[in-house]
Amino acid sequence: xxxxxxxxxxxxxxxxxxxxxxxxxxxxxxxxxxxxxxxxxxxxxxxxxxxxxxxxxxxxxxxxxxxxxxxxxxxxxxxxxxxxxxxxxxxxxxxxxxxxxxxxxxxxxxxxxxxxxxxxxxxxxxxxxxxxxxxxxxxxxxxxxxxxxxxxxxxxxxxxxxxxxxxxxxxxxxxxxxxxxxxxxxxxxxxxxxxxxxxxxxxxxxxxxxxxxxxxxxxxxxxxxxxxxxxxxxxxxxxxxxxxxxxxxxxxxxxxxxxxxxxxxxxxxxxxxx
Amino acid sequence: xxxxxxxxxxxxxxxxxxxxxxxxxxxxxxxxxxxxxxxxxxxxxxxxxxxxxxxxxxxxxxxxxxxxxxxxxxxxxxxxxxxxxxxxxxxxxxxxxxxxxx
Numbered sequence: 001x002x003x004x005x006x007x008x009x010x011x012x013x014x015x016x017x018x019x020x021x022x023x024x025x026x027x028x029x030x031x032x033x034x035x036x037x038x039x040x041x042x043x044x045x046x047x048x049x050x051x052x053x054x055x056x057x058x059x060x061x062x063x064x065x066x067x068x069x070x071x072x073x074x075x076x077x078x079x080x081x082x083x084x085x086x087x088x089x090x091x092x093x094x095x096x097x098x099x100x101x102x103x104x105x106x107x108x109x110x111x112x113x114x115x116x117x118x119x120x121x122x123x124x125x126x127x128x129x130x131x132x133x134x135x136x137x138x139x140x141x142x143x144x145x146x147x148x149x150x151x152x153x154x155x156x157x158x159x160x161x162x163x164x165x166x167x168x169x170x171x172x173x174x175x176x177x178x179x180x181x182x183x184x185x186x187x188x189x190x191x192x193x194x195x196x197x198x199x200x201x202x203x204x205x206x207x208x209x210x211x212x213x214x215x216x217x218x219x220x221x222x223x224x225x226x227x228x229x230x231x232x233x234x235x236x237x238x239x240x241x242x243x244x245x246x247x248x249x250x251x252x253x254x255x256x257x258x259x260x261x262x263x264x265x266x267x268x269x270x271x272x273x274x
Numbered sequence: 275x276x277x278x279x280x281x282x283x284x285x286x287x288x289x290x291x292x293x294x295x296x297x298x299x300x301x302x303x304x305x306x307x308x309x310x311x312x313x314x315x316x317x318x319x320x321x322x323x324x325x326x327x328x329x330x331x332x333x334x335x336x337x338x339x340x341x342x343x344x345x346x347x348x349x350x351x352x353x354x355x356x357x358x359x360x361x362x363x364x365x366x367x368x369x370x371x372x373x374x375x376x
Contacts, residue, residue: 057337058336060337074331221285
């Protein structure tokens with residue numbers, strides 16, 4: 001069987017909605033099933049995927065070094081210490097994003113396609129060079145959205161770019177697009193303080209990949225440098241991401257919003273500090 | 275230690291603080307010379323290439339940044355059944371080359 005790699009961009013337009021958390025969590029979830037996964041950080045100048053995945057002390061070469069031919073791809077890829085089919089290609093911390101070229105990125109993506117089952121491109125915020133190059137060669141896109149007006153508006157803008165500025169779109173094909181709603185707070189949504197899932201989906205009219213509940217586990221995971229699907233696989237966001245990964249692989253799982261089961265002591269004492 | 279801390283999971287914030295301190299200390303120190311490792315690798319390879327021919331595919335560069343000392347490990351696979359391995363101490367300024375004949 002020939003290897004048919006899928007290039008997936010995780011994008012949003014708006015910053016701080018959870019692109020990097022999502023890239024790490026889905027990358028780890030897919031790799032846990034034995035698939036070979038490369039997660040590529042496109043946030044040149046402000047890399048953070050290495051930190052969120054706990055590989056920040058092992059970065060030697062980066063994406064720009066490979067684009068410029070200073071290092072080979074195999075030298076820049078960092079293997080995850082926990083999951084052996086998971087690899088990270090870090091962004092450069094000190095260079096300018098203009099050092100990325102379309103040809104250079106295209107060559108790297110082609111090479112990654114030959115070695116991996118999934119190539120996950122973690123896009124920077126915004127709609128400039130880094131973001132457009134992250135989506136340029138994508139087969140599929142996850143648009144990460146918070147149930148909040150500015151995030152939904154930016155998602156709509158990004159969907160427009162996915163339909164016009166990607167290599168697939170220019171050839172008359174369509175990038176497969178999914179919405180992933182993150183930082184969802186069921187209590188606030190019930191009180192009418194937050195856009196509902198229905199509102200978001202109606203406005204963006206794209207299929208829903210999953211709903212990731214707002215949770216302390218996400219911060220804990222980034223604190224210790226481990227994808228939430230590894231360090232908190234049983235937690236609400238961990239389960240939500242694991243389900244989203246299975247849907248990405250084609251499983252027809254019903255969409256649910258997992259909840260954290262709070263311990264008795266936390267129920268009695270934990271809330272007092274908040 | 276209070277009674278309740280027995281039941282609580284160890285907090286993750288101190289881990290986050292330690293990781294950031296190490297990372298930022300390195301990033302601030304190496305500002306503007308991010309390609310030091312790339313240059314070092316190329317120069318080392320140029321020296322090695324004077325004596326033996328080495329495929330770039332057979333060079334593995336690994337790094338581990340620590341609080342007081344960082345290690346840069348360069349593994350060069352030489353096709354004549356001789357393995358050359360050099361470990362360079364980055365911060366102590368004490369190069370400790372190590373040769374291993376297999």
